Amino acid sequence: MSYARHQTFHIRSGWLAKALEELNKDCRLFSKKDALIRLGIGKNMVQSLRFWVEAVGLFEQKPISELNGKQGMALTRFGNIVKKYDPYFELDITWWIIHYNIVKDENLATSWYYLFNIYPRNEFDQFNFIDKISTYTDNAVNKSSYKKDFDCIISTYVKDNTVLDVPEDNIVCPLTELDLIKSKGNIYCKTSPGRQIPLEVLFLVMKEASSGNIFINISNLENDVCNIGKVFNLSLDKIYFYLDLMQENGWLRFSKTAGIDSVVLSDIDAWQLITNIYKTINKGAAVNEA
Structure with a gap:
């Protein structure tokens, strides 16, 4: 199980596209000194992004034959589909699969897994979430780490109305558009999405x-x-x-x-159905552009 590996940063718009581009050039990007420059983000954000590219299911660490068996980031099946059909992460289906990949991984994204799969009620707040997950994980870490995860979950799924929704603003996480968590003050509720899931x-x-x-x-x-x-x-x-x-x-x-x-x-x-729908969407986009 792991906690707070996101360094308090949720997924920013544009992060995954940049990581996909750069990791395709260098599968050991995150171990390089110039990763900050190539990704255009700070040191802690680089560490956060390293966590997120695995948590969302785009890459996995494995021995790379071209590197004589040294560890590197390799595209998953999902990552290869996104690279080919949605490299800028513009399609809703990509984000639905990203959400699924995060919440199904108890080892990598423990708090996300717990909230969606184990937490017994739809309604929750910070105190109850931390209390319940502390018990579930036998106080594996201190309360501050659980709080960092809680804050990051909220930033991941609940849109901050004080942030302007403009193209230049890359602070908002695209997962907020799925409407899976809604807020009323300091109370949050897991909700069935209003839009149709693919x-x-x-x-x-x-x-x-x-x-x-x-x-x-x-x-x-x-x-x-x-x-x-x-x-x-x-x-x-x-x-x-x-x-x-x-x-x-x-x-x-x-x-x-x-x-x-x-x-x-x-x-x-x-996965073939997933590939086919990506192809269909791309064909439709090409027809519309023509």
Whole structure:
């Protein structure tokens, strides 16, 4: 488990695009002295960005054959898709997958994982969050580290109305647009997003959570960690709504066994669906530009 590796900085608009560009030139960028200059950010922000490129699922540290087995940052499957189809991080689907990658990783983004998957209520504040996660993690770190994570989570998902929403402003985190957490003063609430989540992303989450099992109970979709109910704050009604749409696409079918509603997943490659929708979006953009 890890805490506060973000150095108190949430993802800034433009950060990931710059990291993608520079890491493609040098997979050991973050160990270089000129990383600050090449990325155009300060020392602590560089350390934060090093954390975020892994937490969002774009890169992973692994031995690089071209470097005689030395560790370097290698693109993940998701990272390769983004590099090819959305290098400037302009598409909503990219940010839905980024959110999923963050909150499913208990080891790298422990507090994010805890809030969305484990925390027992939708409503929370700083005191209750820190109290509950301290118990859950057996006081793994001091309270100040939990507070840094809490503050960063809020900055990640809740838009600060005092910050001007203008193109030149790169302080706002694009994940605030997903409407997954709303605030009322110092009270926060996990909320079901008003905008429709891409079906391809939901199917990906379901497939990965199923661990190869094609039969899934509806209750698992709603209540299991790292499944669509927890990851996206979905009610049971919303889950059925999305399942109907996916069934129409032929990706799954409903089954009732012993009075229990369950879903039978198709053998479609979820990542291929993700790639296909990126291709479709890019083709549409090209037609519009023409």
